[in-house]
Amino acid sequence: MHKKNKTQNVLVIGDAGVDIIVHLPKIQKDNKTDFKEPFIIGGGTSANTAVSLKRLGINTSFLGTIGDDAQGKQVIDDFKNEGVNIDHLIVDRQVNTFSTFAFIDPLGERHPFIWPKNDLGFQKLDLSQIDDNAIHNATWIHSSGISMIDDTSARHSIINIFKQAKKRSIPTSFDLNLRVTDEIDPDYKNAIIETIKYSDYVLGSGEDEFYYLHPQKNWLDSAKQFSSKDRVLIVRMGDQGSIAIQGPKIIKSGAYPANVVDTLGAGDTYNAGFIASRLMRNDLSTSLSKANAVAAFNVTKKGARSSPTQEELEQFINEHTKH
Template identity: 30%
Template sequence: MTVLTFGETMALTRAADTGALAHTSTLHLGIGGAETNFAIALRRLGVDVAWVGRVGQDSLGDLVERELRAEGITADVIRDPDAPTGLMVKERRTATATRVWYYRTGSAGSRLTMSDIADDRLESASLLHVTGITPALSDSARKTTLYCVERARALGIPVSFDLNYRRALWSPEEAGPVFRELIALSDIVFAGEDEAAIAVGDGDPAELVARVRDLGPRESILKLGDQGCLAVVDGETFSLPAVPVNVVDSVGAGDGFVAGYIADRLAGESPGDRLRTAVTVGAFACTVSGDWEGMPRRDELGLLTTAEPVTR
């Protein structure tokens, strides 16, 4: 079984230490993007994943392609000679506050088109995963997202949708109608509280998860950060607390959560077990700097709860 996802992956620079970037002399260079964070986490859990996206004909594009292939992702990388690879800059201003800036206007990733997604790649997928970031990038990226979701639905391929709202890309008023359209076309929907409210209006977690479900998906999952998660799956409600960890960097935790849930869903696990794996993978992502570097492998999932600090 192969999961298909697509979107923009950027080069990522982050400070080596806590503090203002204005006083930082050393930066680490890596990659980041919601869809590839998800793909890497899923692959480490033993699921085959294909990712499609555009990068520039530049060294940062080389970096993106190399890292994805090194992680075992089947990467359909389109090299765009007329646009650069996007850039993300991350600052850990304090021990608990992270700020991120994006330099992606006119980037290669924003130029995604329907022709970039091969028919056989979509038709052979066991599940399609999309996020709310891609349709916010450009008109062509939005059309590509809607086309692929509608095509997957027509083929009977399950669709997973993570709202993943980015206020730097569009307003809540712009995002809301697109979110509702994609929710109605999806089988599994993930959202944070604020993201769900953009689509269905303000409310408490129980109201939000129910309203999302009422738009059509069989599985509605609300990510509640350090409060865990709340889900309605086939009409049954599930709630699970978060796994407590010392948080180093929470960026990527939501992508890891989604990957954990999807991996266990594909394995035929119960909703409760899916959510347990989801909160565990999300917690792992918080334990190191970087968007995806902390994602665990299947045989590491028990490490956060073990009483033995050294495994021999």
């Protein structure tokens, strides 16, 4: 499945913006309010994965559209500082780079609000602006369902790129990142399922995501519907760890203990840990464990951009596996 004797170069496609982190205050026993100062960092589900991959030592390029605005300039600066290749990053004056107000409750759970709501850069991805070499020279391609929520050019371009990758035997991974509260829009669902057809690895949360694509009493049965010997489903389950489903085979890996500060970017950094491990020729069980460790490391710190370097990851794993 994986190409050999070629420099690793992961192409990450999708959304890049900024996160404005606001920790909701705790009410103390004396009724005083514990306020924490908000801060701004890079954000976006795909961008977070790209940065995390680069920190793990994987050559990473980003393909997506941002606006020619203050947030877009921060995206560029963040990518440059992290060493992510931005040769294929598209800057368009007609669109906006999004900001995500991430409200973090006292338990560390996130409550996001995206602004602005219109003319968002990550929804625009014109194939005519993309250098074919960006796709053909990749040793792995990854994207996120966030860019496919609405019927925009990004939805169709991502499907097209994954289709090209499949023809060229380039490994692909797709994080569902569904945003569904009740029912999923039929066209959106069909686009996601079409992308899954060309994906080697599909990542998501069990009852929160896979269920909506094929509702069953047991969400695990929902996930199994999309697995095959050639397509692996990776189900992230937070503090319960994660599992891999490949045809009839199910592999489980427990979570690492973590004192949660916030859960921003946990899934995005998990993706990077999994991809990096597979590119290092590790088996599925080892890759699940490595990904669990990356996510655990991330949630013990503030924001989505707290993923470890390879050295930090190895130290974290060693510290948590000592007897």
